[in-house]
Every structure is written in structure tokens, then in C-alpha cells.
Amino acid sequence: MPDLRAMCFGDLNNVVKVIHAHDEDDGEAAEADYRDAGFENQYVLEKEGQIVGVTGYKEVPSADQCYWLSWTYLQPSHQGQGLGKAMLLELLDILRSQGARKIFVKVSDYEDPEDGKIYQQALQVYQGLGFVEEVVSDDFYDEGENQIILGLYLRDDKDQLEQDPEVGEEKPIISFDGLFEIAETEGAYTFSWVVKETRKLFGKRNFSVEDLQIGLQSVQSEGGRKVFLTFPSNLPLIHSPLQSAGFKYVGQLQNYYEHGVHEFHFSHDLHNLENTPT
Ligand SMILES: CC(C)(COP(=O)(O)OP(=O)(O)OC[C@H]1O[C@@H](n2cnc3c(N)ncnc32)[C@H](O)[C@@H]1OP(=O)(O)O)[C@@H](O)C(=O)NCCC(=O)NCCS
Missing domain, CATH: 3.40.630.30 (Gcn5-related N-acetyltransferase (GNAT))
Incomplete structure (x- = not known):
């Protein structure tokens, strides 16, 4: 054998x-x-x-x-x-x-x-x-x-x-700290992100639609086609900027982080960037 x-x-x-x-x-x-x-x-x-x-x-x-x-x-x-x-x-x-x-x-x-x-x-x-x-x-x-x-x-x-258990929502301050082409792809990019301290300090804020637009434009100028982002399912503050910047929810990996916390997947097709509301 x-x-x-x-x-x-x-x-x-x-x-x-x-x-x-x-x-x-x-x-x-x-x-x-x-x-x-x-x-x-x-x-x-x-x-x-x-x-x-x-x-x-x-x-x-x-x-x-x-x-x-x-x-x-x-x-x-x-x-x-x-x-x-x-x-x-x-x-x-x-x-x-x-x-x-x-x-x-x-x-x-x-x-x-x-x-x-x-x-x-x-x-x-x-x-x-x-x-x-x-x-x-x-x-x-x-x-x-x-x-x-x-x-x-x-x-x-x-x-x-x-069965989905009750999972508390979290509101960390998230900011992007990098942008790179995903390995084994032709022109698919992602942004890396970090969680800042959750204390409310002057000048610290969650990522905004403008941050996403800057990232999308950088990817476009590098010749990228699409941007894929993933986040845990219990972060309510991410949805509004993602949606306003033109990202679409494409699905979730069930119970990825822990029982009850899934991984949400979003994508943005850069062919649609011109139509993104500012
Ligand atoms: C994936 C891989 C490792 C599977 O190994 P394998 O030895 O060919 O598969 P097995 O002979 O053990 O088959 C396992 C089962 O799948 C079924 N199966 C295998 N090939 C199949 C096919 N083309 N269509 C339908 N069923 C298939 C077998 O009938 C068997 O079913 P059973 O459990 O009812 O007996 C091998 O095929 C491989 O190296 N593929 C190419 C590389 C690859 O694609 N890797 C994955 C990248 S994500």
C-alpha cells in the first residue's frame, strides 16, 4: 500500500x-x-x-x-x-x-x-x-x-x-494597508486590511467609500480587472462603503472564523468603475 x-x-x-x-x-x-x-x-x-x-x-x-x-x-x-x-x-x-x-x-x-x-x-x-x-x-x-x-x-x-448561533456584532476600526494581485490570477486584486485600536482617537475612522475608490483606481491603473475582498460576517460598518463603491456580495463561507462567524465575499468588476457613484 x-x-x-x-x-x-x-x-x-x-x-x-x-x-x-x-x-x-x-x-x-x-x-x-x-x-x-x-x-x-x-x-x-x-x-x-x-x-x-x-x-x-x-x-x-x-x-x-x-x-x-x-x-x-x-x-x-x-x-x-x-x-x-x-x-x-x-x-x-x-x-x-x-x-x-x-x-x-x-x-x-x-x-x-x-x-x-x-x-x-x-x-x-x-x-x-x-x-x-x-x-x-x-x-x-x-x-x-x-x-x-x-x-x-x-x-x-x-x-x-x-444552526446560526447568536453572535455579537463588532465595530472595530478597519483600514486598508496594502493592495496586491492575487497569486495564480491574471489581474484579480485584493486589498489587505488591519484592525486599528477600537478606542475612538481623533483621526481614526473606519475605511470609507473614498478609500475604496482610491484603491480601485490604483488597481485600474495597474491594469487589474477585478477586486475581491473578504470580511467576517459580524462587522456591520463595512457594508455601506462597500456598496457605495460598487462592490457586490457574492456569497459566504459558512462558519469560517468560528461557529456562527462566516466569511463574506465581495467583488468589484473594474469595467464598471466609470459608473460608480462618487
Ligand atoms: C484529484 C485527484 C487527486 C483524485 O485522485 P484519483 O486517484 O484520480 O481519484 P480516485 O480514483 O481516488 O477517485 C475517487 C472517487 O471519485 C470518482 N471519480 C474519479 N474521477 C472521476 C471522474 N472523472 N468523474 C466522476 N467521478 C470520478 C471515483 O469513481 C471515486 O468514486 P468512489 O468513491 O465512488 O469510488 C486526481 O485525480 C488528480 O491528481 N487530479 C489532477 C490534479 C487536480 O486537479 N488537483 C486538484 C486541484 S484543486
């Missing part, structure tokens, strides 16, 4: 080869990501001394036991034989044994002109394992290439989790 073991630096070249065999861009992006973020909680599947698969997870910072599935690929010659499902089930068992609450995965709906929908198989495998579609972001990776996010509850108290 193939063996799932922790990934180490010496595995990098072979892991990148496995990913590259599926898609060259994915191979390059994965290599950059491993070099940048390291190998913590990343695993390789070994068969007769050869690396035939890779998977892993990353913890969501500032959230309660919530994770993202990381690069998950099998060598093409080993696909469709039950190995991918077995590898993922073992990974989910590792997470469950650590008390994990929920895991999400991002999948592209890219359709290759020659090979067709190259992530369709992965989508079907995830759905077969119980992952459920939660947010679809149109034109995320590129014009016409959408991002599908699926979520899976890892605890038995799924039904209880699905």
Missing part, C-alpha cells in the same frame, strides 16, 4: 514534477509557494520509493480550527485507481484527530482548449468525499475562469454547527 508521509525539502523537485505533469502553471506556482511558505503540514504519497502524490493543509490564521486544503495532485499514471480518495481520507483523519472543525478547497473551472475541464475530476472527487459548494467567484483566475470554493465539516456535530 502507498504510504503518506510528511514532505521535506528533498522532496521538492519530485513533488513539483507531479504537479507540473498536470499543469505547468500550477507546477510553477506550487514551487514558489513551497519555497515561500515551507512544508509544514504537507504530505507526499510514496509507492515503491517513488513520490506519486502530494496533499496537505494550511491553518486559517485567527480562526477556530479551520483549514484550507493545499496542493493535491496525483501523478497522471496513478489517477482513477482510488489512490486520491485514500490519500485524502487519510489527510482528513489526521485533521479530525487534531480536533479540526472545517476544511475548504478552491477549484478552478478552467477549460483547456485541448484537454477540456482539467479540474473536473478533482471537483467530483471532493464532492464524493462530502465537500459542498459554498462560493463561486466569477472571472476570478481570469476572464471566464471562475473559482469554486467547497467546504467540508469535519466534526460529527455538523447539524448543530449549521
Whole structure:
């Protein structure tokens, strides 16, 4: 039986080869990501001394036991034989044994002109394992290439989790501190934001529609197509400026931060920037 073991630096070249065999861009992006973020909680599947698969997870910072599935690929010659499902089930068992609450995965709906929908198989495998579609972001990776996010509850108290508990609203002072193109996309940007002190000091205020418009114009001048923003669901002060600046609510990741606190997703199509009210 193939063996799932922790990934180490010496595995990098072979892991990148496995990913590259599926898609060259994915191979390059994965290599950059491993070099940048390291190998913590990343695993390789070994068969007769050869690396035939890779998977892993990353913890969501500032959230309660919530994770993202990381690069998950099998060598093409080993696909469709039950190995991918077995590898993922073992990974989910590792997470469950650590008390994990929920895991999400991002999948592209890219359709290759020659090979067709190259992530369709992965989508079907995830759905077969119980992952459920939660947010679809149109034109995320590129014009016409959408991002599908699926979520899976890892605890038995799924039904209880699905009921929304009373969660208090919070009114922190939020300001944007950066703007960057999202990795693996063509022209999709996001703004990073920070929570300032909640004390009411002179000159400190929540972000405004003008702040958003400055950010949108900067993205447009850099040639960006779209801006995607995410916020916790319990921040009532974010909605008015987002709406006035032309952002649309596109969906939510259920119970992302903690039981009852979801992640709201918003997007702005910069083709519509001229029509934004000022
Ligand atoms: C995703 C991946 C790891 C799955 O591994 P796999 O070994 O091919 O999948 P399995 O053979 O274990 O199949 C698991 C289940 O999905 C089903 N399945 C697999 N491919 C399918 C397909 N094309 N259509 C419908 N069902 C499919 C299998 O029948 C099996 O169902 P079962 O549980 O009822 O037996 C592998 O296909 C892969 O590397 N794909 C390319 C890379 C990729 O897209 N990665 C994800 C990026 S987000």
C-alpha cells in the first residue's frame, strides 16, 4: 500500500514534477509557494520509493480550527485507481484527530482548449468525499475562469454547527494597508486590511467609500480587472462603503472564523468603475 508521509525539502523537485505533469502553471506556482511558505503540514504519497502524490493543509490564521486544503495532485499514471480518495481520507483523519472543525478547497473551472475541464475530476472527487459548494467567484483566475470554493465539516456535530448561533456584532476600526494581485490570477486584486485600536482617537475612522475608490483606481491603473475582498460576517460598518463603491456580495463561507462567524465575499468588476457613484 502507498504510504503518506510528511514532505521535506528533498522532496521538492519530485513533488513539483507531479504537479507540473498536470499543469505547468500550477507546477510553477506550487514551487514558489513551497519555497515561500515551507512544508509544514504537507504530505507526499510514496509507492515503491517513488513520490506519486502530494496533499496537505494550511491553518486559517485567527480562526477556530479551520483549514484550507493545499496542493493535491496525483501523478497522471496513478489517477482513477482510488489512490486520491485514500490519500485524502487519510489527510482528513489526521485533521479530525487534531480536533479540526472545517476544511475548504478552491477549484478552478478552467477549460483547456485541448484537454477540456482539467479540474473536473478533482471537483467530483471532493464532492464524493462530502465537500459542498459554498462560493463561486466569477472571472476570478481570469476572464471566464471562475473559482469554486467547497467546504467540508469535519466534526460529527455538523447539524448543530449549521444552526446560526447568536453572535455579537463588532465595530472595530478597519483600514486598508496594502493592495496586491492575487497569486495564480491574471489581474484579480485584493486589498489587505488591519484592525486599528477600537478606542475612538481623533483621526481614526473606519475605511470609507473614498478609500475604496482610491484603491480601485490604483488597481485600474495597474491594469487589474477585478477586486475581491473578504470580511467576517459580524462587522456591520463595512457594508455601506462597500456598496457605495460598487462592490457586490457574492456569497459566504459558512462558519469560517468560528461557529456562527462566516466569511463574506465581495467583488468589484473594474469595467464598471466609470459608473460608480462618487
Ligand atoms: C484529484 C485527484 C487527486 C483524485 O485522485 P484519483 O486517484 O484520480 O481519484 P480516485 O480514483 O481516488 O477517485 C475517487 C472517487 O471519485 C470518482 N471519480 C474519479 N474521477 C472521476 C471522474 N472523472 N468523474 C466522476 N467521478 C470520478 C471515483 O469513481 C471515486 O468514486 P468512489 O468513491 O465512488 O469510488 C486526481 O485525480 C488528480 O491528481 N487530479 C489532477 C490534479 C487536480 O486537479 N488537483 C486538484 C486541484 S484543486
